[in-house]
Every structure is written in structure tokens, then in C-alpha cells.
Amino acid sequence: MKVTYQTRNGRLNVQLEGDSQRDIFGEIAKFQEVFEEDACAKCGSENIKFVVRNVDDNFYYELRCADCGARLSFGSHKKGGGLFPRRKDSEGNWLPDRGWVKWNPKTEKNE
Ligand SMILES: [Zn+2]
Structure with missing residues (x-):
């Protein structure tokens, strides 16, 4: 499954991939931790x-x-x-x- 995620401020879009909701959840969490500082x-x-x-x-x-x-x-x-x-x-x-x-x-x- 692929998910396109956009940061809250709209500056970045990223495509995240995972086999399960748990994978996607983890990928979004990792991305947010680094790239979502507004x-x-x-x-x-x-x-x-x-x-x-x-x-x-x-x-x-x-x-x-x-x-x-x-x-x-x-x-x-x-x-x-x-x-x-x-x-x-x-x-x-x-x-x-x-x-x-x-x-x-x-x-x-x-x-
Ligand atoms: Zn400052």
C-alpha cells in the first residue's frame, strides 16, 4: 500500500510505502519526527x-x-x-x- 503524506505546513509531500497499516503508521511517525517541525x-x-x-x-x-x-x-x-x-x-x-x-x-x- 502506498500513501502520499503532506506535512501540516504543506512544504513537503512524500510517498510512503508499507505492507500493513502498522508499517504505514511507523513510516509516518518516522517522517513526522524529523520533517514536521513547523x-x-x-x-x-x-x-x-x-x-x-x-x-x-x-x-x-x-x-x-x-x-x-x-x-x-x-x-x-x-x-x-x-x-x-x-x-x-x-x-x-x-x-x-x-x-x-x-x-x-x-x-x-x-x-
Ligand atoms: Zn527563531
């Missing part, structure tokens, strides 16, 4: 860009707010090449602003 959680702007940074052949995937410069970083699953938004810190605690961070030049920290 707005910057710091300033509310919908002007967000997909950015891939290459640092010494390590690739960093992030959404960046074009208005305030905040970022949401993505980690990659070890298997299958999938991405997930980093909404928790390294100890498993939920981050504020759904994981969006902004560089503060005064404290030289992501906040």
Missing part, C-alpha cells in the same frame, strides 16, 4: 532551514531558524540511516524549548 521554539518563526554541516567528514544535521539563529540538532540512528531530533541532554533529561538552542556569545554556551 516553527522555531525560541522565537516562533516558521522561517526554518535544513542545514547539513560537514566537519572533517562528520555530518551534522540541524534545523536553523533564519530569524533568530536558534538550532535544533539531529542525531542519527546507528542502523538504517534514520535521524531523530535531539530533545534530551546526554543524561536523558528533556531539554527546554523542545531541544532548540541558541548560542549566547556572552556566556559562550548554547542555551
